[in-house]
Amino acid sequence: MRSRSGFSRSGKPAAGWRGPAGGARNDSDASWISVSDLMAGLMMVFLCIAVAMMRSVMIEREKIRTIAMSYKENQLAIYESLQREFAPDLTRWGATIDRDTLTVAFNNSDAMFDTGEAALSNSYQVVFEEFFPRYMNVLAPFKGSVEAVRIEGHTSTGWGQTSDRNDSYFNNLRLSQDRARSVLRYVYTLDEVTTHHAWMMQNVAAVGYSSSRPIYNADGSENIEQSKRVAFRVITNSETKIHSILEESF
Structure with a gap:
């Protein structure tokens, strides 16, 4: 029997009884509300993480953009200094x-060396005595941004009468390396560059490229004379800075 209070005589709620507000109790509604609140909270956390990551990426991109702009300005400044001095x-x-690679190339290799030899000719000893001290003076204000200076030896693709491409490549590799070292050894001994010796030991290298970087004419044929050359190339440290930024990001 049910009393007016809604309880049976045993003290338990009577079947069909509605609470004081007139609505039926529903525990599942309360559970869904809790799950919804949890999901909303998680979405806010993920959103905050995503925003933070996007901000970090934008900061890194801005750093790289700044370095790239600085690189272009520095590259142009070095090129213009070389032009003013040597034009x-x-x-x-x-x-x-060459403006893009900051390379000063001496293209008259036949006048620099006897065929198949690496000893620098007397006439080009005079040229490099005039060139290299001035070259080091031009680079002096930029030493903080210079990663390296490479003295490069290059050859044409041929080698005497041989038709074997492998033999030609390795013979030219040895010759280009010997010629680059010969030029470096000579300019290093000049009295006018003595004050640059410590920097040169750490930053100047001689490299032989064999015939891997030939020069071509407009019609696609090899320009044999220009392919045989000795070049002085400046490499800036912008690439190193970009790598360090990328490494810090991970």
Whole structure:
């Protein structure tokens, strides 16, 4: 029997009884509300993480962009300094300056060396006595941004009468390396660059590329004379800085 209070005589709620507010109790509703609150909280956490990661990526991209802009400005400054110093002499030396690679190339290799030999000719000893001290003075203000200076030896693709490409490549590799070292050894002994010796030991290297980087004419044929060259190339440290930024990001 049910009393007016909604309880049976045993003290238990009577079947069908509604609470004081007139609604039936529903524990599942309360559970769904709790899960919804939890999901909303997790979504906010993930959103905050995503925003933080995007901000970090944007910061790193801005750092790289700043370095890239600085690299372009520094590259242009070095190129313009080389041009100002050497433009009047390039034709006389048979040399060119490449803006993109900061390379001063001496293209008259036949005048620099006897065929198949690495000893620097007397005439080009005079040229490098005039060129290299001035070259080091031009680079002096930029030493903080210079990663390396490479003295590069290059050859044409041929080697005497041989038709074996492998033999030609390795013979030219040895010759280009010997010629690059010969030039480095000579300019290092010049009295005018003595004050640069410590920096040169850490930053100047001689490299032989064999015939791997030939010069081509407009019609696609090899320019044999320009392929045989000795080049002085400046490499800046912008790439190293970008790598360090990328490493810090991970």
